[in-house]
Amino acid sequence: MFQCASLGSGSKGNATLVRTPDTCLLVDCGFGLKETQSRLQAKGLSIDAVDAILVTHEHGDHSSGVARLARRFDIPVWLSRGTALHRSCVDIDSTFPLVAESTVRIGSIEILPFTVPHDAREPLQFRFTHQQRHLGLVTDTGHFTQHMLDVLAPVSTLLLEFNHCPERLAQSRYPPSLRQRIAGMHGHLSNQQALSVVAAGGLDSLESLVALHLSEENNHPDQVEQMVTEVFSGHFQIANQSDGFDWLTI
Ligand SMILES: [Zn+2]
Numbered sequence: 737m738f739q740c741a742s743l744g745s746g747s748k749g750n751a752t753l754v755r756t757p758d759t760c761l762l763v764d765c766g767f768g769l770k771e772t773q774s775r776l777q778a779k780g781l782s783i784d785a786v787d788a789i790l791v792t793h794e795h796g797d798h799s800s801g802v803a804r805l806a807r808r809f810d811i812p813v814w815l816s817r818g819t820a821l822h823r824s825c826v827d828i829d830s831t832f833p834l835v836a837e838s839t840v841r842i843g844s845i846e847i848l849p850f851t852v853p854h855d856a857r858e859p860l861q862f863r864f865t866h867q868q869r870h871l872g873l874v875t876d877t878g879h880f881t882q883h884m885l886d887v888l889a890p891v892s893t894l895l896l897e898f899n900h901c902p903e904r905l906a907q908s909r910y911p912p913s914l915r916q917r918i919a920g921m922h923g924h925l926s927n928q929q930a931l932s933v934v935a936a937g938g939l940d941s942l943e944s945l946v947a948l949h950l951s952e953e954n955n956h957p958d959q960v961e962q963m964v965t966e967v968f969s970g971h972f973q974i975a976n977q978s979d980g981f982d983w984l985t986i
């Protein structure tokens with residue numbers, strides 16, 4: 737068994753689960769303690785089942801719940817040096833370093849952290865491997881580099897940011913500086929950018945695709961669904977802010 741699920745995804749909070757029969761990882765936690773527990777419960781888990789927390793970067797929608805959760809339940813936290821130095825993460829007692837391109841193993845899951853262009857201190861995203869099956873996670877990136885494509889080439893399941901529709905963003909009520917940040921090279925992926933990753937043809941083993949981190953203001957699930965199903969014939973689903981997505985076998 738090798739599965740993933742999301743407790744919720746979007747600018748109001750993110751948390752992703754990756755598990756095998758003997759290991760359960762929580763990637764990011766942008767929810768409060770009670771909310772995290774109830775969201776875990778909805779996925780059939782208690783917090784005791786979580787062996788480790790990995791943090792992609794310090795932005796609040798990914799890190800705001802991590803320190804309290806880790807302290808309260810004595811869960812080790814894995815994160816980059818840059819992320820660890822941010823005030824949201826400095827109070828964590830038990831931390832382990834993640835270095836880009838250096839594989840680590842937690843229980844029966846191998847984790848390859850890789851560098852992404854996003855406006856954080858030292859952001860990482862991850863490829864997870866168990867028994868020759870690979871899962872890719874990319875929640876926040878301004879664009880896709882060749883290196884990211886190379887790292888993700890063998891994945892059979894990809895959880896990928898589809899943040900915004902450029903037209904909706906351009907017409908949004910966001911201030912110009914925020915619109916520029918989101919659309920910039922170190923902001924977030926547009927639907928078209930995410931789609932080009934899938935359509936480019938490098939992900940030959942891809943069976944399942946999950947769209948993550950959709951903007952509630954500047955995107956619409958129907959639009960994403962229509963765009964993806966035109967070019968991708970495998971399994972496709974969209975994670976939402978209220979309850980993420982249910983367990984998916986990799
Ligand atoms: Zn971010």
Ligand SMILES: [Zn+2]
Nearest residue numbers: 795797798876
């Ligand atoms: Zn984010």
